[in-house]
Amino acid sequence: MSAEWGNYYTIDSLKLPANDRNIIVSIHYYDPHFFTHQGANWMPGEYQTVGLVWPGPPAKKVTPVAAVQSVEWARTFFNNYNTVPGAGNPASPQTLEGHFNKLQQWSQANNRPINIGEFGAFSRADMASRVRWTQAVVKAAVSRGFSFHYWEFCSTFGVYDAATGRWNGLEKALLP
Numbered sequence: 499m500s501a502e503w504g505n506y507y508t509i510d511s512l513k514l515p516a517n518d519r520n521i522i523v524s525i526h527y528y529d530p531h532f533f534t535h536q537g538a539n540w541m542p543g544e545y546q547t548v549g550l551v552w553p554g555p556p557a558k559k560v561t562p563v564a565a566v567q568s569v570e571w572a573r574t575f576f577n578n579y580n581t582v583p584g585a586g587n588p589a590s591p592q593t594l595e596g597h598f599n600k601l602q603q604w605s606q607a608n609n610r611p612i613n614i615g616e617f618g619a620f621s622r623a624d625m626a627s628r629v630r631w632t633q634a635v636v637k638a639a640v641s642r643g644f645s646f647h648y649w650e651f652c653s654t655f656g657v658y659d660a661a662t663g664r665w666n667g668l669e670k671a672l673l674p
Contacts, residue, residue, distance in 0.1 A: 504615060506597055509604045522645075523605070524615035527635060529597060530554075530589045532575055534631070537622030538654075544572040552619075552627040552634075554579045554589030591634055598638040605642075614639050618649035621656075625667055632671035640674040648672055 504526035514521055528534040530552075535541050537548040543565030550560055559580040566572040578588050585592035605612045617635050619628040632648070639646045648668075652658040657668040 506601055509601060514608070514610065519609075522611045522613050524613040525601065526616040527597070527614050528617060529594070530575070530579070532572070532579070533589055533623060533627070534619040536620060538620050544569045547576070548622050550579070550589070550627075551624060552589050552631040553591055554587045555581060555583060594631075594634050595638060598642060598644075601644070602642045605644075612642070612644040614644055614646035616647065616649040618655035621654045629667055629671045632668055636672060636674055 504524060506525045506527055506529075509523070509525065512523065514523075530550075532545065532547065533550045533552050535545050536550050537546055543563065547560060547562040547566065550556070556579075560576065562572070562576045566576055575588055578586070582588075584590060587593065601612050604610075614635070617632075619631055621628075623631075636646065638644075648657065649655050652660040656666070657672065658665055
């Protein structure tokens with residue numbers, strides 16, 4: 499079971515039947531969404547900025563697409579991503595760890611296991627950043643006893659290139 503499209507940040511609103519102890523809570527983790535979905539053609543205009551790296555801030559500021567200017571939370575994200583160092587950056591390892599700490603606290607308080615049922619970064623992100631982010635998610639999950647499933651095998655988020663018959667490097671990040 500998952501809350502609101504499986505987003506981790508809504509877990510506090512999840513209501514489960516107290517008498518059914520066979521439920522595993524599955525969440526999706528794609529934060530920061532502007533990194534993991536950069537340039538994805540099915541996403542709204544503000545997601546069409548490419549060149550985001552993980553972790554932030556980048557060595558050279560990323561100039562967001564014009565559509566970002568009309569979305570306040572998107573402007574705030576890019577400002578913080580480009581300028582805030584360390585733990586305060588929305589694309590920092592500390593931010594990711596904080597999200598997983600929230601999940602762990604909920605899991606312990608509710609005595610329910612957590613499964614990271616989807617996570618991944620779209621292929622428009624650079625591979626080195628995708629590997630670093632994936633390693634961080636896997637480490638955060640494993641260290642808390644969460645099971646996990648990477649979103650997809652051989653397409654735009656994939657770990658395998660079916661055309662060449664080769665792994666792309668992400669497979670190493672998935673092996674704790």
